[in-house]
Amino acid sequence: MLQNAIDMLTNGLAYALGLAANVLIRPSSFLSVWMLWATFAIAVLWYRRNGSRVRSWKVLRRGLFPRHHLTGRSARADWLLTVLNHLVFTTGFIATLLSLATLGGSVRHLLADLTGVSQATVIAPWAAQALTTLMAFVAYEFAYYVDHWLKHQVPFLWHFHKVHHTAETLSPLVNFRMHPIDGYLFAALTGLAGGASMGVSTWLFGSEVLPFSIGGSNLILVTFAYLVISLQHTHAWIPFTGRLGHVLLSPAHHQIHHSADPRHYNSNYGSVIALFDWLFGTLRVPSKTSPRLRFGVNDLTHDPHSLAGLLIVPVRDALGELGPQQSGDSPPNRPATDCA
Ligand SMILES: [Zn+2]
Ligand SMILES: [Zn+2]
Secondary structure, eight states, X not given: OHHHHHHHHHHHHHHHHHHXXXXXXXXXXXXXXXXXXXXXXXXXXXXXXXXXXXXXXXXXXXXXXXXHHHHSHHHHHHHHHHHHXXXXXXXXXXXXXXXXXXXXXXXXXXXXXXXXXXXXXXXXXXXXXXXXXXXXXXXXXXXXXXXXXXXXXXHHHHHHHHHHHTOSSOOGGGGGOOOHHHHHHHHHXXXXXXXHHHHHHHHHHOTTOOOOEETTEXXXXXXXXXXXXXXXXXXXXXXXOTTHHHHXXXXXXXXXXXXXXXXXXXXXXXXXXXXXXXXXXXXXXXXXXXXXXXXXXXXXXXOTXXXXXXXXXXXXXXXXXXXXXXXXOOOXXXXXXXXX
């Protein structure tokens, strides 16, 4: 009996330590000490480059990341969903369910059957690996765009995705402010894209070729996560304008996506690549100076930061869309215009 209790305690402790290490140390985690430091350092360098007077690091830290962005009511809801999404609603099983290797194998066999060629080309291993990395990255970005666009256009899906948009302050925790159904659909769609990409690249270059990766994640994606994505959920206005703003989505692009101003609705659905937004008419290039955006969702009839508002109301409202009476809280779908 005592031995069983000790075993359970030891296993529980080992699980908790493993999880903490995965979240805090794995290089591709948005809450890893490495990425948080990189986020802070880039924001500081950006403000100094633009001539902001920095009296002390403490003042700068408070200016960039005010305390209420981590302790306010909206932030407390971010913490809650961050813990629940790591402990309870993990998305790992989606990958198992989809079995990416099997999916990739099916795509490869299909291509081989259609073309009569089992391996399309032989190139230097490093070039094959680089192209495989690029293809997997582009496939992920396209799936990200489609998933995100659908969640803003289809009322049933919007109710789940809305949880992410009810954040009124932005911090890296908002990456995890996501209803579990939103997270599962995202994992399924990006997983399908990853499997298809794997099938095409193994058909092209052979089954032994894998993407370059860091901590199990695509090298290109992790690089952009450090340089751009980690800053998208902050209040640091770092815009890519002009031609660059039509190719890559800056932190400011995503902040516009979170804006509560109806003029900013239906814009900047991509993760890093702006080309899909540009191609499909949803790109809004940010201005050089901050328009001082307000974040959140307008005209809510429930408390978006309560446990019920985060987890139960979205299910109720989504199911309401299936019946004859709609909830009336439809997704914000107004057209994008040129500039913030
Ligand atoms: Zn969105
Ligand atoms: Zn976001």
